[in-house]
Amino acid sequence: MSTFNIALLPGDGVGPEVTRAAAEVLQAVADRFHHRFVFDTQLIGGAAIDATGDPLTQETLVACRQSHAVFLGAVGGPKWDGGSRRPEQGLLELRKALGVFANIRPVLIYDALLDCSPLRREVVADVDLVVFRELTGGSYFGEKRRGADFASDQCIYTTPEIERVARAAFIAARARRGKVTSVDKANVLETSRLWREVVTDLHAKEFADVRLEHALVDSMSMQLIRQPRAYDVILTENMFGDILSDEASVLGGSIGLAPSASLGAEGPGLFEPVHGSAPDLAGRDRCNPIGAILSSALLLRYGLRLADEADAVEAAVERVINSGARTADLGGDIGCQAMAERIADEVLRSVSHSHHVQM
Ligand code: NAD
Ligand code: IPM
Ligand code: MN
Numbered sequence: 001m002s003t004f005n006i007a008l009l010p011g012d013g014v015g016p017e018v019t020r021a022a023a024e025v026l027q028a029v030a031d032r033f034h035h036r037f038v039f040d041t042q043l044i045g046g047a048a049i050d051a052t053g054d055p056l057t058q059e060t061l062v063a064c065r066q067s068h069a070v071f072l073g074a075v076g077g078p079k080w081d082g083g084s085r086r087p088e089q090g091l092l093e094l095r096k097a098l099g100v101f102a103n104i105r106p107v108l109i110y111d112a113l114l115d116c117s118p119l120r121r122e123v124v125a126d127v128d129l130v131v132f133r134e135l136t137g138g139s140y141f142g143e144k145r146r147g148a149d150f151a152s153d154q155c156i157y158t159t160p161e162i163e164r165v166a167r168a169a170f171i172a173a174r175a176r177r178g179k180v181t182s183v184d185k186a187n188v189l190e191t192s193r194l195w196r197e198v199v200t201d202l203h204a205k206e207f208a209d210v211r212l213e214h215a216l217v218d219s220m221s222m223q224l225i226r227q228p229r230a231y232d233v234i235l236t237e238n239m240f241g242d243i244l245s246d247e248a249s250v251l252g253g254s255i256g257l258a259p260s261a262s263l264g265a266e267g268p269g270l271f272e273p274v275h276g277s278a279p280d281l282a283g284r285d286r287c288n289p290i291g292a293i294l295s296s297a298l299l300l301r302y303g304l305r306l307a308d309e310a311d312a313v314e315a316a317v318e319r320v321i322n323s324g325a326r327t328a329d330l331g332g333d334i335g336c337q338a339m340a341e342r343i344a345d346e347v348l349r350s351v352s353h354s355h356h357v358q359m
Pocket of ligand 1: 014073074075076077078088091254255256257272273274275276277278279280281286287288289291329
């Protein structure tokens with residue numbers, strides 16, 4: 001029996017509900033596959049501000065560093081808007097401290113949910129893409145200045161920062177359909193011109209077998225919903241990746257389905273759903289836990305290197321979706337907790353099915 005330490009950071013809004021759901025499914029994996037997962041639940045975001053004044057405490061950071069993988073629900077909410085310390089700052093500090101520069105956001109379409117997308121089914125059928133979003137640089141982390149009548153957010157990228165996330169994207173493309181679309185705003189931004197140069201050079205030197213195309217972010221945001229099947233790996237900087245990945249989640253039918261993995265060169269990865277704290281749904285057992293549960297599958301695959309276990313969770317989610325179970329965002333009436341229970345039960349009943357999506 002192997003033991004893994006998993007830090008759980010529920011955070012705010014629906015964060016605790018989806019974290020409970022993910023932990024329940026992870027516990028089912030432990031039971032089914034004979035592992036021991038030791039969960040260490042810690043404060044982050046608004047919950048941490050309320051308890052300590054600080055959105056990321058030293059205690060939380062130490063617990064994360066000592067873990068094999070970190071799961072985060074969501075942070076933020078109207079309660080903390082306008083305060084001097086914001087919940088979101090805790091998440092940004094955590095990403096930086098863990099060095100998780102590559103944020104991987106897969107978009108996959110379940111056939112049974114084709115009609116949940118506002119786009120026509122022939123547009124979204126068979127879409128299979130993944131966004132590689134740079135996560136620890138750009139305007140999120142540059143110097144911020146504020147005067148009485150001005151404000152600025154500096155955007156800096158260095159060559160090594162671009163190269164390491166681009167390398168991760170090219171490697172992923174090799175194991176998929178062999179295509180990378182690098183997204184920038186090189187017609188306007190100097191950081192984007194450097195981005196394009198570095199990606200082009202790396203491609204020529206190490207990844208000539210992968211197809212590379214460049215796209216400007218404005219046109220990309222249009223093409224992404226016009227012809228999403230054209231894309232395999234989408235590589236982009238922090239802010240553009242934030243925006244494009246929310247847009248891409250519409251293809252699958254709900255942002256509540258979208259998972260993410262954030263990985264660095266070493267140390268624990270950070271796994272969180274793409275959605276936020278959904279204040280409109282919080283505390284009502286109304287949110288969709290599947291994005292969180294699929295994030296726990298990514299935690300198993302990339303954080304703990306447990307591929308069969310990750311496959312089992314993904315297969316269980318698919319079977320529950322195929323059975324017709326739907327949370328409110330997908331037009332159904334199943335609660336968050338009941339959905340998690342169904343998926344956990346499926347994991348426990350599973351034999352080794354395999355449905356492995358390559359990142
Ligand atoms: P949001 O993602 O929380 O919600 C956007 C919409 O999607 C809402 O209508 C919400 O009800 C719906 N939605 C979100 N998650 C859902 C789920 N699991 N199931 C069903 N529907 C779901 O975005 P927002 O409203 O712009 O932001 C709310 C707060 O969350 C803000 O404070 C923001 O900073 C924060 N946020 C945090 C994270 C994170 O912690 N990783 C990510 C995004 C936003
Ligand atoms: C996300 C969120 C965060 C981001 C916020 C909450 C800081 O929107 O994870 O997509 O912008 O990265
Ligand atoms: Mn976002």
